[in-house]
Amino acid sequence: MPPRSLLTGRTFMEFSIPAYCALIAAMGVLAYMSAKRRAMHVAAGTVTNEISRSFHSRPNFHGVFAAGLVTLLAFGVMIGGVIAGLPGWLVIALIVVLAGLAFAYTRTTIRANFKARNVVEFAIKSGLVICSTIAVLTTIGIVLSLLFESLRFFKDVPVLDFLTGLQWSPQTALREDQAGQSGAFGAVPVFAGTFLVMLVAISIAAPTGLMIAMYLSEYASKRTRSIVKPAIEILAGVPTVVYGYFALLTVGPTIRSFAESLGASVPTQSAIAAGSVMGVMIIPFISSLSDDVINAVPQSLRDGSYALGATRSETMIKVVFGGALPGIIGALLLAVSRAIGETMIVVMAAGRAANLTANPFEAVTTVTVQIVALLTGDTEFDTAKTLSAFALGLVLFVITLILNVIALIIVRRYRERYD
Incomplete structure (x- = not known):
């Protein structure tokens, strides 16, 4: 059984899931702002809106790439920790450490030839495809569940009797x-x-x-x-x-x-x-x-x-x-x-x-x-x-x-x- 909070009497996971989400959102915002600022420095040498033509992607794409990688990894750690029943302090520590490593990696990718825009657009397109696939599979699952259970019913009751019966x-x-x-x-x-x-x-x-x-x-x-x-x-x-x-x-x-x-x-x-x-x-x-x-x-x-x-x-x-x-x-x-x-x-x-x-x-x-x-x-x-x-x-x-x-x-x- 998960440990309970001494202040509220609720389990630590119940108490801290909203805190996890707030922490992950804050880390994503910080990653976006920091990566964007870093990209502007690399592209123009100063914090301005003037971007070098040799820079493949605009700074906001580098920011979105950093924020997306950090938040996705952090959410994965949170879900895995909650399912595994890990202590809350350990889940938070893992989120901070692994998200920090992900952010450090994204800073190494901020360079002129890194195609951050392509990566972000591919991720968005993949997300749309996944959502569409889920919708289609859900529809197929509904139809198959109705069909299989209906076939079991029609083994006992003839289809013609069901469709034409008046009682x-x-x-x-x-x-x-x-x-x-x-x-x-x-x-x-x-x-x-x-x-x-x-x-x-x-x-x-x-x-x-x-x-x-x-x-x-x-x-x-x-x-x-x-x-x-x-x-x-x-x-x-x-x-x-x-x-x-x-x-x-x-x-x-x-x-x-x-x-x-x-x-x-x-x-x-x-x-x-x-x-x-x-x-x-x-x-x-x-x-x-x-x-x-x-x-x-x-x-x-x-x-x-x-x-x-x-x-x-x-x-x-x-x-x-x-x-x-x-x-x-x-x-x-x-x-x-x-x-x-x-x-x-x-x-x-x-x-x-x-x-x-x-x-x-x-x-x-x-x-x-x-x-x-x-x-x-x-x-x-x-x-x-x-x-x-x-x-x-x-x-x-x-x-x-x-x-x-x-x-x-x-x-x-x-x-x-x-x-």
């Missing part, structure tokens, strides 16, 4: 007459509920967001735009659980009361309650991105339209909207992905009932809600119940991929027209 009851039944006795894994009601809630949300968010974007970009004054746009974007920062409470306590009862006044019976939890609140939540995604792409349309297109006698509305609909269509489609796709992946609002406002219905006034469930329900608690991934969550995720991933491909085809088609 979803993965829970183990308590009586023999219940449908879930051996598990019913027909996913059609789950995906139907997902797309029903998504359609309700998009039917509210898409026209509202697009009209807001058109108004802010073409009709609103600068003062109005500076007030309205940040106010709308605040909606994107509201936690989804707040939207869920709003849907459960306000929107759902309001819809039920209104339906009762018309002589109809509507439950508090319904697809329209969840979808309408979700639509309000994703309005900023559509309005903000659409506003940006509309403003990116060249002013020359507008001027040409006005010169031909078109009104502002005609220019907006027939010229600007067409030129911004690829970006608008991307904004809608992002909103659709956000709606499909939402969980908290659906749990609180739509329920968990797997109903195969096209009526938005009934309770439904979605893929994400079922995944959370199946994987919540102490579970082992060795039963069809838990493995079905991976199958749901895999099918949802494929559907989202198909939507992206369709959107990409549409974007390319219209982009060729306006480029």
Whole structure:
């Protein structure tokens, strides 16, 4: 067990990791300033901004090279020391000694023919390649994990039954007459509920967001735009659980009361309650991105339209909207992905009932809600119940991929027209 601090009672490693980071940052800054000053001396013979033409790299590249080498080595020592459980004083001593040796080495490289700029640019490029590779490998890892676990599920449940079955009851039944006795894994009601809630949300968010974007970009004054746009974007920062409470306590009862006044019976939890609140939540995604792409349309297109006698509305609909269509489609796709992946609002406002219905006034469930329900608690991934969550995720991933491909085809088609 790591030794504890006499002053705080915390372990020394817990206490000193922020200090390690501060020490490393300070050493990196000192290395940068010292190496840069040294390079300026070597290049010009004095501390000025005049650099000899025979000097390959400017002094700031020598400074970045020194700071990068010192900080990378120091972070490596810190991570190794923490993992190995070394005493804090020893970790600090190793950081100082090895970073000092690295800095001493960098001072020997400060000369006219040392290509510090090439080294720094290569390091930056390598870092970008590593980050890109990590992103790609992460995506591949997610797909493979879904695929392998889904294949285990499909060994017990046929793929056709899963994709075409009309009854979803993965829970183990308590009586023999219940449908879930051996598990019913027909996913059609789950995906139907997902797309029903998504359609309700998009039917509210898409026209509202697009009209807001058109108004802010073409009709609103600068003062109005500076007030309205940040106010709308605040909606994107509201936690989804707040939207869920709003849907459960306000929107759902309001819809039920209104339906009762018309002589109809509507439950508090319904697809329209969840979808309408979700639509309000994703309005900023559509309005903000659409506003940006509309403003990116060249002013020359507008001027040409006005010169031909078109009104502002005609220019907006027939010229600007067409030129911004690829970006608008991307904004809608992002909103659709956000709606499909939402969980908290659906749990609180739509329920968990797997109903195969096209009526938005009934309770439904979605893929994400079922995944959370199946994987919540102490579970082992060795039963069809838990493995079905991976199958749901895999099918949802494929559907989202198909939507992206369709959107990409549409974007390319219209982009060729306006480029």
